[in-house]
Amino acid sequence: MSTLETQGLGKVYGDFVALAPTDLKVEKGEFLTLLGPSGSGKTTLLSLIAGLAEADSGRILMNDRDVTHAAPYQRDIGMMFQNYALFPHMTIAENIAFPLKMRGTPASEIRRLVQEALDMVRLPHIADRFPKELSGGQQQRVALARCTIYRPSVILMDEPLGALDKKLRDQMQFEILRIHEEIGGTIVYVTHDQEEAMTMSDRICLMNGGRIAQLGSPADLYFRPQSLFVADFLGEANLLEGRLVSGTDGEGVVRLGDASEIRVTLPRPLGHGAAVKVMLRPQNIRLEDTPGEGLNARLRSWSVTGASTKFFLDAPALGSEPLIATRATAMSAHAPEPGRDYRLSFDPRDAVAIPADEAA
Amino acid sequence: MLMAAPMVLLLVTFLIYPSAQLFLLSFQKGGSFSLENYQRLLGTPVYLTVMMLTLKISVVTTIFAVIAGYPVAYLISILPKAKKGRILFWILLSFWTSFLVRAFAWIILLGRNGVVNKLLQTLGITDAPIALMYNFSAVVIGMVHALLPLAVLTMLSVMENIDRNLTRAASTLGAKPGMAFWKIYFPLSFPGVTSGALMVFVTAIGFFIFPALLGGRRETMITQIIIEQIIQTMNWGFASAVAVLLLAVVLLVFVLYDRAVGLSTMTGESSARKGRPGRKGIFSRIGDAILTGLGHASDAIIGLFPRRRAREGAPRPLLGFVIVLLVVMTLPVLLMIPLSFAESGLNWPPQGFTLKWYQQIFSSPIWMNALTRSLVVGFSTAVLALLIGTPVAFLMVRGRMRGKTALLAFTLMPVVMPNMILSVGLFYLYARIGLVGTNLGLIIGHTVIAVPYVVLTVMSVLRNYDTRLDLAAQSLGATPIRTLRLVTLPIIGAGMLSAFLFAFTISFDELTIALFTSGGMSATLPKQLWDEVSLSISPLLAAVSTCLFLFVTVLIVAVGLLNRRQK
Ligand SMILES: Nc1ncnc2c1ncn2[C@@H]1O[C@H](COP(=O)(O)OP(=O)(O)OP(=O)(O)O)[C@@H](O)[C@H]1O
Numbered sequence: 001m002s003t004l005e006t007q008g009l010g011k012v013y014g015d016f017v018a019l020a021p022t023d024l025k026v027e028k029g030e031f032l033t034l035l036g037p038s039g040s041g042k043t044t045l046l047s048l049i050a051g052l053a054e055a056d057s058g059r060i061l062m063n064d065r066d067v068t069h070a071a072p073y074q075r076d077i078g079m080m081f082q083n084y085a086l087f088p089h090m091t092i093a094e095n096i097a098f099p100l101k102m103r104g105t106p107a108s109e110i111r112r113l114v115q116e117a118l119d120m121v122r123l124p125h126i127a128d129r130f131p132k133e134l135s136g137g138q139q140q141r142v143a144l145a146r147c148t149i150y151r152p153s154v155i156l157m158d159e160p161l162g163a164l165d166k167k168l169r170d171q172m173q174f175e176i177l178r179i180h181e182e183i184g185g186t187i188v189y190v191t192h193d194q195e196e197a198m199t200m201s202d203r204i205c206l207m208n209g210g211r212i213a214q215l216g217s218p219a220d221l222y223f224r225p226q227s228l229f230v231a232d233f234l235g236e237a238n239l240l241e242g243r244l245v246s247g248t249d250g251e252g253v254v255r256l257g258d259a260s261e262i263r264v265t266l267p268r269p270l271g272h273g274a275a276v277k278v279m280l281r282p283q284n285i286r287l288e289d290t291p292g293e294g295l296n297a298r299l300r301s302w303s304v305t306g307a308s309t310k311f312f313l314d315a316p317a318l319g320s321e322p323l324i325a326t327r328a329t330a331m332s333a334h335a336p337e338p339g340r341d342y343r344l345s346f347d348p349r350d351a352v353a354i355p356a357d358e359a360a
Numbered sequence: 361m362l363m364a365a366p367m368v369l370l371l372v373t374f375l376i377y378p379s380a381q382l383f384l385l386s387f388q389k390g391g392s393f394s395l396e397n398y399q400r401l402l403g404t405p406v407y408l409t410v411m412m413l414t415l416k417i418s419v420v421t422t423i424f425a426v427i428a429g430y431p432v433a434y435l436i437s438i439l440p441k442a443k444k445g446r447i448l449f450w451i452l453l454s455f456w457t458s459f460l461v462r463a464f465a466w467i468i469l470l471g472r473n474g475v476v477n478k479l480l481q482t483l484g485i486t487d488a489p490i491a492l493m494y495n496f497s498a499v500v501i502g503m504v505h506a507l508l509p510l511a512v513l514t515m516l517s518v519m520e521n522i523d524r525n526l527t528r529a530a531s532t533l534g535a536k537p538g539m540a541f542w543k544i545y546f547p548l549s550f551p552g553v554t555s556g557a558l559m560v561f562v563t564a565i566g567f568f569i570f571p572a573l574l575g576g577r578r579e580t581m582i583t584q585i586i587i588e589q590i591i592q593t594m595n596w597g598f599a600s601a602v603a604v605l606l607l608a609v610v611l612l613v614f615v616l617y618d619r620a621v622g623l624s625t626m627t628g629e630s631s632a633r634k635g636r637p638g639r640k641g642i643f644s645r646i647g648d649a650i651l652t653g654l655g656h657a658s659d660a661i662i663g664l665f666p667r668r669r670a671r672e673g674a675p676r677p678l679l680g681f682v683i684v685l686l687v688v689m690t691l692p693v694l695l696m697i698p699l700s701f702a703e704s705g706l707n708w709p710p711q712g713f714t715l716k717w718y719q720q721i722f723s724s725p726i727w728m729n730a731l732t733r734s735l736v737v738g739f740s741t742a743v744l745a746l747l748i749g750t751p752v753a754f755l756m757v758r759g760r761m762r763g764k765t766a767l768l769a770f771t772l773m774p775v776v777m778p779n780m781i782l783s784v785g786l787f788y789l790y791a792r793i794g795l796v797g798t799n800l801g802l803i804i805g806h807t808v809i810a811v812p813y814v815v816l817t818v819m820s821v822l823r824n825y826d827t828r829l830d831l832a833a834q835s836l837g838a839t840p841i842r843t844l845r846l847v848t849l850p851i852i853g854a855g856m857l858s859a860f861l862f863a864f865t866i867s868f869d870e871l872t873i874a875l876f877t878s879g880g881m882s883a884t885l886p887k888q889l890w891d892e893v894s895l896s897i898s899p900l901l902a903a904v905s906t907c908l909f910l911f912v913t914v915l916i917v918a919v920g921l922l923n924r925r926q927k
């Protein structure tokens with residue numbers, strides 16, 4: 001059963017389409033992430049679901065109930081805001097108790113639940129403090145406790161970790177996942193940090209220009225991008241130009257600029273002769289030290305980026321852009337000479353053909 | 361510290377010293393120490409009655425101004441930027457239209473043949489003109505009208521800092537609109553309500569224009585006694601004692617306010633109260649219960665009406681109320697304008713059309729002298745206030761030093777001190793050093809009251825200015841002076857010009873100081889207008905008031921355009 005469903009949900013501001021009619025189904029207990037560049041309509045979609053903005057078209061269903069025109073307080077949702085939105089004039093306990101009070105929960109019950117919630121976010125001793133007296137991370141946890149304490153069926157989070165530093169962010173990601181598991185609610189999460197999206201989500205809804213670019217598991221999006229935008233947005237990608245020579249049932253052959261042919265994967269059927277770009281992730285390109293048959297490239301420069309070393313290679317056959325390949329950083333392979341030649345090889349399953357005519 | 365020196369010198373010499381002088385005078389009789397002034401003040405029933413009435417008028421005015429102003433400020437704070445500006449324009453227009461002009465407008469409006477009486481008769485509510493003026497209500501109506509913009513602007517400064525996500529968060533957490541307002545928004549806006557009330561009260565308590573023009577013989581306020589004592593009987597000792605009493609009341613109100621709410625809320629820096637861990641007091645629990653009750657009640661009322669679908673705009677009834685209020689705020693002055701073209705009398709509707717009143721003004725040496733003097737004094741005041749205030753603002757925003765809060769408090773002294781006390785003190789000082797009736801005396805006095813506004817305006821401009829631009833310029837090889845000239849000043853120029861116009865307008869509208877220190881042929885425009893209004897009212901004065909009003913309108917529009925261009 002889906003907890004949350006949108007049907008043709010759209011929003012325009014004046015004549016600007018902030019969200020094109022969108023269909024989306026979120027399953028019960030799922031962690032769905034809305035990912036996309038700035039201005040792609042993530043917040044718009046989330047506000048429509050929360051009832052903070054009015055839809056211009058389409059419907060919203062929650063637990064099969066039409067809530068398109070319901071006020072936020074009539075929907076069974078919890079929302080975590082980017083700047084926490086803790087009430088500055090209330091203590092932490094009062095903040096967390098607020099949704100329960102609004103629901104007429106008896107006082108003794110409230111006290112118990114608040115203490116439980118504080119324990120859950122591992123802040124048992126701050127009930128009587130005010131939000132200003134907490135650190136950013138602590139405020140974040142309180143906000144989390146506040147929007148989950150009444151077990152709403154959908155919890156919405158708009159870039160909840162945007163304001164935190166890297167380390168705290170990692171810690172809070174883990175915390176959110178733990179609580180998600182503990183309470184088993186459905187979460188719709190917004191971020192524009194792809195790493196965060198990949199780590200946390202069951203599914204990612206990648207958005208671009210007010211539309212869904214692709215919806216699927218993190219692995220789906222990473223390994224089987226259906227458009228150049230998706231390939232480019234998630235991780236680093238080499239895109240080789242070519243034409244599809246033959247292809248059936250998920251596999252095919254692409255002829256590159258220098259007439260060499262490579263075997264590729266086809267995530268969706270394409271006509272023969274179609275212009276395609278072949279996506280090759282840098283870490284999936286093997287550099288053989290002895291040049292020979294097949295694709296060859298010359299080292300232009302390299303740099304150590306930490307655990308991996310990046311190689312920038314010139315392969316005139318593949319276009320003017322340098323090709324990027326990575327290798328695990330190791331002393332044994334350290335400091336190669338620029339100008340030396342390599343043979344490139346890769347597994348056909350890692351070379352994905354994407355139609356080239358689609359706008360990136 | 362050197363940067364603040366001119367201002368400190370100015371305020372010490374022309375604010376603190378004269379006030380201290382008054383304080384000493386109040387304890388003297390015939391050159392020796394005596395408590396006789398105070399004995400007379402506290403022992404005469406008339407003065408006590410006046411004191412009580414002053415408090416009563418001020419309290420009633422404050423209550424009405426704050427209650428009426430709250431929805432306006434609230435609406436402005438939730439509107440999108442473009443619409444916000446439109447409503448704010450009307451508030452600012454009223455705010456800057458001089459009290460005298462507005463009081464005059466009410467005289468015309470409430471007169472025997474004024475608009476209100478005509479309207480009542482046309483509607484058949486009364487058959488003959490009734491006396492609407494010279495009573496308590498007229499004074500309060502005039503004063504609420506005069507101080508409403510101040511209440512709105514003070515409350516707005518707090519409301520603008522309330523995060524709009526908080527009420528949205530409340531609604532996602534299950535709060536209905538009424539509950540979200542009373543439990544979240546209202547408590548957060550409360551510091552604005554209290555500081556608005558404080559500002560209105562301390563201004564109202566120093567008023568004399570409205571009771572003098574709209575009140576009857578019973579409606580006398582404390583500042584009128586000071587004027588009477590000085591102008592008619594030259595009794596400095598007694599006038600000083602009254603002034604000291606007035607100041608004592610104002611200070612007492614500030615102290616009580618600080619005890620109850622904390623003065624720090626005035627600067628709008630933190631709208632949250634300081635954290636007090638532990639259990640809440642009985643009062644806050646009662647308050648909480650009341651707010652919860654109000655929340656339920658409002659939601660019950662809202663529930664009676666069908667819910668509008670578009671939740672994004674402002675609620676209709678609120679918008680309606682605010683528009684009506686804005687019309688009421690602006691209309692009195694606008695209704696005065698057609699009367700300035702009337703052939704004769706100030707009866708409504710205006711009879712005929714003539715420009716003779718305007719011709720009379722422009723051919724009268726008295727009015728033209730007054731106009732010239734007002735312009736000269738206003739311009740000089742603005743220049744001087746800017747020269748003295750800008751360095752202080754730089755110091756406050758950029759400087760790294762302790763005692764900034766103390767300096768700010770010191771800077772704001774002229775705002776807190778009733779103008780009447782300053783004026784009497786200056787008059788006494790000027791009388792001895794020969795500055796009475798001179799432009800210089802006026803300029804100094806006006807600069808004293810204009811400087812705090814200049815400092816505040818320039819401070820807010822500097823706060824929004826990205827100092828990295830300076831560093832960038834310097835890193836590109838500009839000397840600090842050239843950086844200031846080529847980068848900083850052009851960018852903050854519009855803000856500085858607003859401060860300049862701000863100061864100019866303050867001087868141009870100022871009456872209290874001019875009342876004492878500009879006499880006879882050396883009157884300013886407001887002083888001349890005041891003298892004539894007190895004697896008789898005529899279409900000529902409507903014409904003068906119209907000119908003053910139009911002048912201010914032009915200035916406000918200019919400032920508005922400047923600020924828009926800056927963004
Ligand atoms: N109230 C509004 N009026 C007009 N345009 C708006 C409004 N709110 C959003 N938009 C526009 O709609 C588009 C989508 O905005 P949205 O806030 O949903 O983006 P986002 O994906 O959340 O971006 P970000 O990552 O920067 O938060 C943007 O181009 C934005 O300018």
Ligand SMILES: [Mg+2]
Nearest residue numbers: 042043044158
């Ligand atoms: Mg957003």
